[in-house]
Amino acid sequence: MQAQSFANYPEKNITIIVGFPPGTATDTIARILAERFTNRLGKSFIIENKPGQGGSLGAGIAAQAIPDGHTLLLSATAPFATNPHLYAKLNYDSRKSFAPIGLVSWLPYVMVTNPKSGLNSMQDLIEKSKLEPNKYTFASIGNGSTSHLMMSMLTSQAEIKMTHIPYKGSSQSQTDLIGGQVDVTFDTVLTLMPHIKSGKLKALATGGLTRTSFAPDVPTVDELGLKGFNGGAWLGLFSPAGTPRPIVDRLHKELNAALEDPEIVKRMLGIGSEVLMSKNPSEFEEFIKVEYQKWGQRVKESGAKIE
Structure with missing residues (x-):
C-alpha cells in the first residue's frame, strides 16, 4: 500500500x-x-x-x-x-x-468453592491445606490454562499443596464443582457469576489487584494476605x-x-x-x-x- x-x-x-x-x-x-x-x-x-x-x-x-x-x-x-x-x-x-x-x-477471575465443601474462606482453604497436603482438589479448564496457572500461583505463594484436576472446558469443571467432585476453581466472573448468584457456588476471592465491579463484596487474593497476587x-x-x-x-x-x-x-x-x-x-x-x-x-x- x-x-x-x-x-x-x-x-x-x-x-x-x-x-x-x-x-x-x-x-x-x-x-x-x-x-x-x-x-x-x-x-x-x-x-x-x-x-x-x-x-x-x-x-x-x-x-x-x-x-x-x-x-x-x-x-x-x-x-x-x-x-x-x-x-x-x-x-x-x-x-x-x-x-x-x-x-x-x-476479564476478571474469581475463585469459588461448593458451599458444602466446608471451606469458608481463602484463609480457611490455606490453613486446612497446610494441615492436610494434597487433600483438597482444584479444577482447571486445561493444563496450562489461565485457571490452572492462577491456582498454581496461589498454591506456590501460600506454600500449600493441592491436587490439580484438569478438564476440557468450563462447563465440565463447573458441573463437577457444583456436584462436589472437586473443591475449588479459578475461572472468569463471566462464567461463574450465574452459579454464584444462584447459590450453587460460593466466591472466596477475586484475582485482580482491585475488586471487580461485578462482585464488589468479594475481596481480592491480595487483600486476603497474598500480597501482589494479580491474574486474569x-x-x-x-x-x-x-x-x-x-x-x-x-x-x-x-x-x-x-x-x-x-x-x-x-x-x-x-x-x-x-x-x-x-x-x-x-x-x-x-x-x-x-x-x-x-x-x-x-x-x-x-x-x-x-x-
Whole structure:
C-alpha cells in the first residue's frame, strides 16, 4: 500500500480473526467492535473464527496475513503470554510477528468453592491445606490454562499443596464443582457469576489487584494476605508485523473511541468484561513484553507443558 493511499484506508472489507469459538467472550467483543468499525469506517468488518491450540491457531493464521491493515486479530492473554511457553512449537513469535494496536478489555477471575465443601474462606482453604497436603482438589479448564496457572500461583505463594484436576472446558469443571467432585476453581466472573448468584457456588476471592465491579463484596487474593497476587485475562487488537504505522495509529484511535462509547462499555459489562485501554500502540507493545515474562515464569513454576 503506497503512502498516499493511507488516507483511503480501508480500501476493502476487513477480516478480524478470532482464535476462539463463536459465543465466547472474545468472539462477542470482536462482534461488538466489528459493528462499530463497520459503521465508522465504511467497510464491512467480518469475523472469522479459527479456534484451536488455546487461541494460537488463529494467531498463527493472522501472523501470515498481508500486513496492509485488512486482516486483524482479536486475541487474549494465552496466545501471546502463556502458549509460547507451553507449546513445543508455534508458527509465530508473539513478540515479533505482530503490530500491536491496543488493549480492549479485562476479564476478571474469581475463585469459588461448593458451599458444602466446608471451606469458608481463602484463609480457611490455606490453613486446612497446610494441615492436610494434597487433600483438597482444584479444577482447571486445561493444563496450562489461565485457571490452572492462577491456582498454581496461589498454591506456590501460600506454600500449600493441592491436587490439580484438569478438564476440557468450563462447563465440565463447573458441573463437577457444583456436584462436589472437586473443591475449588479459578475461572472468569463471566462464567461463574450465574452459579454464584444462584447459590450453587460460593466466591472466596477475586484475582485482580482491585475488586471487580461485578462482585464488589468479594475481596481480592491480595487483600486476603497474598500480597501482589494479580491474574486474569486481557484481550487486545493486533495486525500483522509490517503493517504501516499510520494504519496502526488510525485503528488505535478508532478502537479507543469505541471503548469510550457508553453504549459499548455497557454491552461489554453485560458479558462480564471490563474496558482496558492503552494510551498508544507502543504502550500496548511494552505491556505484552511484561506479560510474556510474567506468565512465562508462572508456566515454569507450574511445570505445565503441551506437546
